[in-house]
Amino acid sequence: MTSTETTTVSLAMATDTHTSWFDRATFYPPDPIFALTAGFIADPDPNKVNLGQGTYRDDEGKPWILSSVHQAREKLISQKLYHEYLPILGLAEFRSRAAEVALGTRIYREHKETLATCQSLSGTGSLHLTGLLLRAVLNPLPKVFIPEPTWSNHHQIFRALGFECQSFPYYDYANKTLDFDSYISTLESAEPHSIFILHACAHNPTGCDPSKSQWEQIGQIFKDRQLFPLFDAAYLGFNSGDVDEDAFAIRYFVDDLELETAVCMSFAKNMGLYGERVGCTVLVAKNSLTARNTESMLEMLQRSEVSNPPGFGAKIASTVLGDEQLKGAWYEDMVTMSGRIRSMRTQLHDLLVSQATPGSWNHLVNQTGMFGFLGLSPKVVEQLRDQYYIYMSANSRISLAGLNSHNVEYVARSIKTCLEDQQF
Ligand SMILES: Cc1ncc(COP(=O)(O)O)c(C=O)c1O
Structure with missing residues (x-):
């Protein structure tokens, strides 16, 4: 077909009242x-x-409304609050403070130069952005292993990005516990370089997490078999009331095992900022050059997705995390909720x-x-x-x-x- 013929057909389709550009859309419940x-x-x-x-x-x-969040909001509103665009990567102080939440102060300081971070549209947006990045840098595309059961959006996000997703047994339905043996055998048989989605804590929907010693065994297999850990960290601090406790697995993988790791953070639950869509993507890379390049790719990908992330929620979260008194109040709020x-x-x-x-x-x-x-x-x-x-x-x-x-x-x-x- 010549280009003139293509134009004629397209115009006919656009002007025909019985034909829609969206004819092939199907109904999703x-x-x-x-x-x-x-x-x-x-x-x-x-x-x-x-x-x-x-x-x-x-x-x-x-x-x-968390008391810490309420106070931060009042503080922000009492100042002159501009409505300018944020940088494409998001609010710089929010990104570093969020990374410090995930990694803890010491590990954050030691790894600062090898981090690539980007503010994201809450946990969902962070998972999506991480998927976009992995798709752009990995060839051939590895399989994404997802626990069964899991939060329903994991499959949707990674399938929509073109990854082959494979469920693996996570829960022993008969005994209502973690199916640790199946978990280990999946890790041991997965192709090297496969990606695994890990719920950092508070596994949704089962409420069953590996113990610390089980996480250590899991992590060792990641290292031995060169698997990639992608932590979905939607409940840090909200689970036990203690961020350090809830971030154990992330920090063990990064600090003790020195693994390259992705952490997809959400502040929806632990700050009650559901609608503001406050999240952060934290990637721990091998060296500072890789981190800089990776961060530049996050910036490029974010530009075509959302241009600039939303400001108000990130400013609230950053105010809470950047003020010792408010941070203390946040810790208390998480103890109250959990x-x-x-x-x-x-x-x-x-x-x-x-x-x-x-x-x-x-x-x-x-x-x-x-x-x-x-x-x-x-x-x-x-x-x-x-x-x-x-x-x-x-x-x-x-x-x-x-x-x-x-x-x-x-x-x-x-x-x-x-x-x-x-x-x-
Ligand atoms: C396991 C898990 N991951 C990620 C999210 C993402 O939530 P949000 O995009 O609201 O931060 C949720 C929300 O329920 C969740 O349960």
């Missing part, structure tokens, strides 16, 4: 978690409970056990983080929603932050009733 929340919002029942959405709620079931979640975990467990709910419930207190994997059948999940207005993912993952002192008994009683009903 809404994201299940967001659809669940929409169902919850529309539900008029006064007893309704939302255990689906992974956002922190206080004991009244309300969103919570402590309330842990207490809900224990209360739900104790209520289920004390009322002799069918099944065993120890897994609830052995898991950590905001999410719990109840281990209920889809039928029970459906009954809980339809008869008791309790909303959770079809795989019975719950956000423990949706529980509070006013609804935990109701939820425990409803679970017991549904499980007993299903026995008959």
